Amino acid sequence: MVDLPEHDADKPVSPPPPIHLVTGNDGQVEGPVTRERLDELVQSLTGPNPWLILNRRELVFAQCFRGNYKQVPAEGSEASSRWTARALAWWRRPQQEWVDDGTFTLEYQDGDVDLHYSTEITDATEVVGHLWGWVCGDPGWDAGLSWEKMDL
Numbered sequence: 001m002v003d004l005p006e007h008d009a010d011k012p013v014s015p016p017p018p019i020h021l022v023t024g025n026d027g028q029v030e031g032p033v034t035r036e037r038l039d040e041l042v043q044s045l046t047g048p049n050p051w052l053i054l055n056r057r058e059l060v061f062a063q064c065f066r067g068n069y070k071q072v073p074a075e076g077s078e079a080s081s082r083w084t085a086r087a088l089a090w091w092r093r094p095q096q097e098w099v100d101d102g103t104f105t106l107e108y109q110d111g112d113v114d115l116h117y118s119t120e121i122t123d124a125t126e127v128v129g130h131l132w133g134w135v136c137g138d139p140g141w142d143a144g145l146s147w148e149k150m151d152l
Contacts, residue, residue, distance in 0.1 A: 019056060019135055024049030035132045042066075042128050047098035054135060062108040062134040064127050067100040106130060107150070108142065117147040 021029040023041060031037070033054070041052055045066040053063040104127045109116040121127050133141025 019054050022053045022055065024051040033135055035128070038131055038135070039125075039128045042104075042124050042131070046100070050098065050100075052131075054131060059109055059111050059113070062106070062131055064107070064131065065105040066103075067098055068103060069096040070099050071096055106145070108134065113152045116150040116152055117142075118150050119145045119147050121145070 019033045021033055021038075021041070023029055023045070029037075029041070042064065045052060045064075047067065050066040051063060053061055055061045102122055104121045104124065105118060106121055106127055107116065107118045121130075130141055130145070
């Protein structure tokens with residue numbers, strides 16, 4: 001479980017800079033980012049575009065994706081289904097279908113595509129805790145996870 005910063009969950013965060021919240025199914029979400037709203041959005045993520053992005057400024061963001069895409073064999077193919085990469089498969093592609101496999105991919109980028117990292121979590125509450133820490137500017141928001149540098 002992640003330690004949360006000392007911020008009132010129902011009050012909007014003012015510093016750091018404003019956060020712009022975008023979801024895959026709904027698009028831009030209006031209003032302030034509160035922990036309660038973030039929790040609602042993460043819990044409600046569903047296909048076909050189950051992602052949420054928190055933008056601080058250009059190239060500085062944290063995001064999460066729920067589930068995975070399953071490769072669907074072409075008609076008449078005897079190839080078995082396989083799981084595809086999560087991070088770059090957010091936009092539905094032909095011959096792929098979204099499945100909720102109980103995972104969340106958590107990613108962040110810190111100003112440059114060379115500083116883009118990813119990890120997987122299976123607990124929605126933990127996802128919300130880490131994202132809320134990022135929103136609040138907690139320097140330890142990313143601690144306790146095994147991050148992988150993404151090659152974009």
